[in-house]
Amino acid sequence: MTRHFLRDDDLSPAEQREVLDRAARMKQDRWAERPLEGPQSVAVIFDKSSTRTRVSFHVGISDLGGSPLIISTASSQLGGKETAADTARVLERQVAAIVWRTYAQAGLEEMAAGTRVPVVNALSDDFHPCQLLADLLTIREHKGELAGLTVAFVGDGRSNMGQSYLLACATAGMHVRVGSPEAHSPEADVVADAQRIAAATGGSATVVHTASEAVAGADVVVTDTWVSMGKEDEKAERVATFGGFKVDRALMAEAKADAVFLHCLPADRGFEVTADVIDGPQSIIWDEAENRLHAQKALLAWLLERADA
Numbered sequence: 001m002t003r004h005f006l007r008d009d010d011l012s013p014a015e016q017r018e019v020l021d022r023a024a025r026m027k028q029d030r031w032a033e034r035p036l037e038g039p040q041s042v043a044v045i046f047d048k049s050s051t052r053t054r055v056s057f058h059v060g061i062s063d064l065g066g067s068p069l070i071i072s073t074a075s076s077q078l079g080g081k082e083t084a085a086d087t088a089r090v091l092e093r094q095v096a097a098i099v100w101r102t103y104a105q106a107g108l109e110e111m112a113a114g115t116r117v118p119v120v121n122a123l124s125d126d127f128h129p130c131q132l133l134a135d136l137l138t139i140r141e142h143k144g145e146l147a148g149l150t151v152a153f154v155g156d157g158r159s160n161m162g163q164s165y166l167l168a169c170a171t172a173g174m175h176v177r178v179g180s181p182e183a184h185s186p187e188a189d190v191v192a193d194a195q196r197i198a199a200a201t202g203g204s205a206t207v208v209h210t211a212s213e214a215v216a217g218a219d220v221v222v223t224d225t226w227v228s229m230g231k232e233d234e235k236a237e238r239v240a241t242f243g244g245f246k247v248d249r250a251l252m253a254e255a256k257a258d259a260v261f262l263h264c265l266p267a268d269r270g271f272e273v274t275a276d277v278i279d280g281p282q283s284i285i286w287d288e289a290e291n292r293l294h295a296q297k298a299l300l301a302w303l304l305e306r307a308d309a
Contacts, residue, residue, distance in 0.1 A: 036061060043098045044122070118307055134289075220260055249276055
């Protein structure tokens, strides 16, 4: 049965571990696996501009022996004359997988429904699951076993990163705390899903409304931009709303002494994080950025093994 990766809990705890183990092996030998040899093509569709997503998928598909087919929706029929479902039916006869960086989660779900090839969420308004695989791989490299670690995400809890941190970390058996203003809490159904998963994995998922509550004693501190694509006209309002959730040295001092700092980038230095933190010794953002490549390669290889013939 074809598997898709639309949100973080599309992988079970065992499957998530399997993909992360595979990513670690691929990082050690980048060309050991060539499931796209031929080359087969993978469609990589962009509704939103990108640096890390575009580079990591292009390079990763090439490493796997394939050919990346980069498509901009601005120069295609998708979202205009053609539905996501119809686009998927056209693409599935010519490509091995479809990767889409888009806005609405519903579009990804429509594309995946009934499609014979894997569909991967490269970012939506609700979730950023490929980024979380990279983040978990990075944390594991620096901290060892994931289960039992405490992760604090501070900022916009309703952002795709806030919600993916809840699901992915609960799946890994971690204790995840999201610290955000109450009006920007994660969606209740996402919190409930994370808590249900955590009950089975030995982790926990908590939403709090001060940065200090989230970060206290944490092993990992994470933030993301306060002004996501499409919200630029809200910048002044969002800066005022999230001002108490800036990650600076004082906040990092509330975490464990050996805590590490993550940010998926691009960063707005001086807003969600100060330069002395993101450029400081606790920051592991460049490892995190590189690991998009290895995590996505492992994910694609894993999904391709489960695609319908």
